[in-house]
Amino acid sequence: MSRSVLVTGGNRGIGLAVARAFAARGDAVAVTHRGSGVPDGLLAIRCDVTDPAQVDRAFTEAEEAHGPVEIVVANAGITDDRLALRTRDGEFHRVLDTNLAGAFRTARRAAQSMLVNRRGRMIFVSSVAGLRGSPGQTSYAASKAGLVGLARSLARELAPCGVTANVVAPGLVETDMTGELSERRREEILREVPLRRTAAPGEIAAAVVWLASEEAGYVTGAVVPVDGGLGMGH
Ligand SMILES: NC(=O)c1ccc[n+]([C@@H]2O[C@H](COP(=O)([O-])OP(=O)(O)OC[C@H]3O[C@@H](n4cnc5c(N)ncnc54)[C@H](OP(=O)(O)O)[C@@H]3O)[C@@H](O)[C@H]2O)c1
Incomplete structure (x- = not known):
């Protein structure tokens, strides 16, 4: 059965791989972009997640085309790597506003129709950096750790209404x-990865698609690592 899916930041990278994976199984997929457009077969919706009005409009457009959003993937994210002592307030806030508050705005808007329909899947794209910390990435790691608290609180709040909320790291x-x-830096990180290689975006998409599947119906509040073993124990 085709489901209505919305992926933020779905024009490239992991978001695009996620969008393609849902589309390949027959879902109706809307992806947000900030002006670049998106590949054929996906519904392109312009949206900057730092603007609540744009997030609201993005959902309205997706709903008009595909019906109420049943699966939302909060994927849009940025890094702004620098040492903590050299990080200005504005730089810190920009990363938090995009990665964490952007995901909150997305989930809050998604919850409206999910609560009415008493079903839904929310999936948040975090990072191993949020779980184990990462030098030079205080803002990024804080935002990604915040997604775990956000998802788990939503998981508790929305479980009675048939909505699950999970994190992929x-x-x-x-x-x-x-x-x-x-x-x-890349070699330094890879030395710590037991599988000794990077991931392809499709490998992250596979976990996201599983979390949205019927088979994962009893999974909520989980953090699913897809990291070659890098974060083991965190
Ligand atoms: N790559 C990794 O190794 C890795 C590891 C762990 C977690 N992640 C997470 O995975 C997610 C996707 O990352 P990626 O590697 O695919 O990065 P990417 O290729 O840089 O793509 C980032 C996506 O986020 C969008 N985006 C950024 N700021 C936005 C905003 N304010 N509003 C709406 N969209 C915005 C970008 O849109 P534009 O094209 O308009 O810029 C783009 O679509 C991120 O949350 C990232 O933190 C990545």
């Missing part, structure tokens, strides 16, 4: 985001 994935890492 990727390790190092081959996207534009990690393309910015220096070769030295």
Whole structure:
């Protein structure tokens, strides 16, 4: 059965892989972008998650095209790597506003119709950095750790209404985001990854699709690591 899915930041990287994985199984998929457009087969919706009005409008557009959103993937995210002592308030807030508050706005809007229909799946894309910490990534790690508290609170709040909320915590994935890492930093991280390789975006998408499946109906408040073993124990 085709479901109505919305993925934030679905124009590239992990979000695009997630959107394609849902589309491949026959779902009606809306993806947000900030002006780049999206590949064919996906409904492109312009939205910056730092603006609550744009988030609201994005859901309205998705609902008009595909019906109430049954699966939402809060994926949009940024990094702004610098040492804590060199991080200005505005820089810290920008990362939190996008990664954490953006996911909150997305989930809050998604909850409206999920509560009425008494079903829904929320999936938050966090990071191993949020669980084990990462030097030079205080804002990013704080935002990603915050997603765990956000998802687990939503999981408790919305469980009586048939809505699950889970987190996927990727390790190092081959996207534009990690393309910015220096070769030295990339090698440092890979030395700590038991599987000794990066992930393909599709490997993260597979976990997201599973969390949205009927088979995962009894899973809520979970943090699913897809990190080659990097975060083990965290
Ligand atoms: N790559 C990794 O190794 C890795 C590891 C762990 C977790 N993650 C997480 O996975 C998610 C996707 O990352 P990625 O690696 O695919 O990164 P990416 O290729 O840089 O893509 C980031 C996506 O987020 C969107 N975005 C950024 N700010 C936004 C905003 N204010 N409003 C709406 N959309 C916004 C981007 O849109 P534009 O194209 O308009 O910029 C883009 O679609 C992020 O949350 C990231 O933290 C990534």
